[in-house]
Amino acid sequence: MITNHLLLLQKKGFRMTQARSSILNLLENTDHPLTATSIHKILKRIGVSTNITTIYRELEFLLEQKIIEKIPLFDTELHYEISGRTHHHHLMCTSCGSIQNIVLQSEKGLLEEMHNISTYDIRRHSLAFFGTCPDCT
Amino acid sequence: MITNHLLLLQKKGFRMTQARSSILNLLENTDHPLTATSIHKILKRIGVSTNITTIYRELEFLLEQKIIEKIPLFDTELHYEISGRTHHHHLMCTSCGSIQNIVLQSEKGLLEEMHNISTYDIRRHSLAFFGTCPDCT
DNA sequence: GTCCATGCAAATATTTTGCAGCAGT
DNA sequence: ACTGCTGCAAAATATTTGCATGGAC
Numbered sequence: 265m266i267t268n269h270l271l272l273l274q275k276k277g278f279r280m281t282q283a284r285s286s287i288l289n290l291l292e293n294t295d296h297p298l299t300a301t302s303i304h305k306i307l308k309r310i311g312v313s314t315n316i317t318t319i320y321r322e323l324e325f326l327l328e329q330k331i332i333e334k335i336p337l338f339d340t341e342l343h344y345e346i347s348g349r350t351h352h353h354h355l356m357c358t359s360c361g362s363i364q365n366i367v368l369q370s371e372k373g374l375l376e377e378m379h380n381i382s383t384y385d386i387r388r389h390s391l392a393f394f395g396t397c398p399d400c401t
Numbered sequence: 402m403i404t405n406h407l408l409l410l411q412k413k414g415f416r417m418t419q420a421r422s423s424i425l426n427l428l429e430n431t432d433h434p435l436t437a438t439s440i441h442k443i444l445k446r447i448g449v450s451t452n453i454t455t456i457y458r459e460l461e462f463l464l465e466q467k468i469i470e471k472i473p474l475f476d477t478e479l480h481y482e483i484s485g486r487t488h489h490h491h492l493m494c495t496s497c498g499s500i501q502n503i504v505l506q507s508e509k510g511l512l513e514e515m516h517n518i519s520t521y522d523i524r525r526h527s528l529a530f531f532g533t534c535p536d537c538t
Numbered sequence: 539g540t541c542c543a544t545g546c547a548a549a550t551a552t553t554t555t556g557c558a559g560c561a562g563t
Numbered sequence: 564a565c566t567g568c569t570g571c572a573a574a575a576t577a578t579t580t581g582c583a584t585g586g587a588c
Binding site for chain 3: 274277279280281300301316317320321324340341342
């Protein structure tokens with residue numbers, strides 16, 4: 265499947281390779297953040313043999329291109345997801361490790377307050393909730 | 402310096418060692434999260450020779466005892482800080498890597514909304530802002 | 539003396555880098 | 564053919580574990 269992101273990259277002179285398109289395709293069709301390892305495993309399962317090094321390199325490349333974003337959660341491993349989606353946050357089950365995206369309406373006041381009290385040039389924020397999911401209770 | 406945390410641990414039958422008291426003391430007197438490596442370096446600088454393994458083990462121990470908390474930021478390394486402080490969040494400079502604690506008044510609505518839309522048993526949340534600090538601008 | 543805590547070495551996990559060869563354009 | 568991309572191996576970094584010794588009580 266050829267996505268807009270892929271076409272954009274191609275227009276910029278980058279190549280459309282199997283690794284790139286399958287990693288991008290996977291991230292685009294997944295509704296929660298993935299780690300390098302999980303991407304590797306999923307691709308292997310669906311028959312795409314890609315070296316883990318390539319995954320790391322591709323993730324770094326996609327980060328540079330601002331096509332994906334890094335999500336820090338409570339593991340050592342970093343998670344990644346497609347950027348430019350509806351602004352959202354994360355909800356992680358501390359028992360099974362599953363992660364869910366959530367959209368909140370009420371964060372406006374928070375951002376305003378933040379801009380009022382800080383002299384930083386704030387570019388982004390991350391918000392995550394942790395608890396136990398219904399299945400693990 | 403002998404802190405309340407240390408006395409509490411002692412009461413529970415754990416020992417008051419130099420590594421434990423200096424790590425605890427450092428975390429208690431630092432107003433931003435630290436990594437295992439940074440703790441190691443600071444202790445070395447002030448003349449406390451402690452193996453990095455001990456630091457990791459002590460951090461794990463203090464986590465179990467709920468005396469400290471794990472803070473996930475955008476690095477690979479995990480940060481830690483004393484728990485039970487005034488509820489606060491973090492502001493990180495993406496240029497120099499410095500981290501500042503911040504207290505916000507306006508997050509109540511956010512938490513209410515979260516509890517309304519989710520069936521998870523939510524126990525905690527983390528909120529971090531990223532941008533450029535005045536010194537790095 | 540007991541048993542928790544520590545150091546050292548080594549294992550494991552995560553991420554990065556060098557280099558030669560492969561492949562998209 | 565050009566040059567970006569990939570695989571493999573190895574390095575670098577972060578974290579964990581085994582075991583014998585040391586130290587707090």
